[in-house]
Every structure is written in structure tokens, then in C-alpha cells.
Amino acid sequence: MSDQNExxxxxxxxxxxxxxxxxxxxxxxxxxxxxxxxxxxxxxDEGLREQLAKFxxxxxxxxxxxxxxxxx
Numbered sequence: 922m923s924d925q926n927e928x929x930x931x932x933x934x935x936x937x938x939x940x941x942x943x944x945x946x947x948x949x950x951x952x953x954x955x956x957x958x959x960x961x962x963x964x965x966d967e968g969l970r971e972q973l974a975k976f977x978x979x980x981x982x983x984x985x986x987x988x989x990x991x992x993x
Contacts, residue, residue: 942981953977 922930937944937952944952953973960969 938980941977 941949956973957970960973
């Protein structure tokens with residue numbers, strides 16, 4: 922993949938992360954699932970889903986609130 926493509930992918934990913942808390946939950950789930958699938962293409966780390974979830978929960982209050990509501 923070219924350096925320019927890698928840059929664009931990185932920029933789009935950063936933008937999605939920046940707007941994560943504003944996205945509808947269905948879109949968050951779809952992006953999350955696709956990220957896990959893409960991540961598993963290059964590695965077989967079964968902990969990727971949990972690591973990615975923790976990354977998001979640690980950074981976005983809305984994601985933390987949704988997780989807490991599911992627990993109660």
C-alpha cells in the first residue's frame with residue numbers, strides 16, 4: 922500500500938475516533954466489528970476485541986456509560 926493510502930487511512934481512522942462519542946451506537950458497533958475483522962487479517966490475537974474495547978472505553982465517556990448501563 923502506498924504511503925499516501927496509509928496516510929489517508931490513518932486520517933480517516935483518527936477522524937472516526939475523534940467523533941466516536943457522537944456516532945449512533947449502530948455505527949459504532951459496525952466500525953468496531955470491522956476494525957476487529959481487519960485487525961485479525963494481519964494477526965491472530967484473540968484479545969484484539971477486548972483490547973480495542975478497553976481503548977474506546979478508556980477514552981469516551983459515552984462508551985463508558987453504555988457499558989455501565991448494560992451491567993445494571
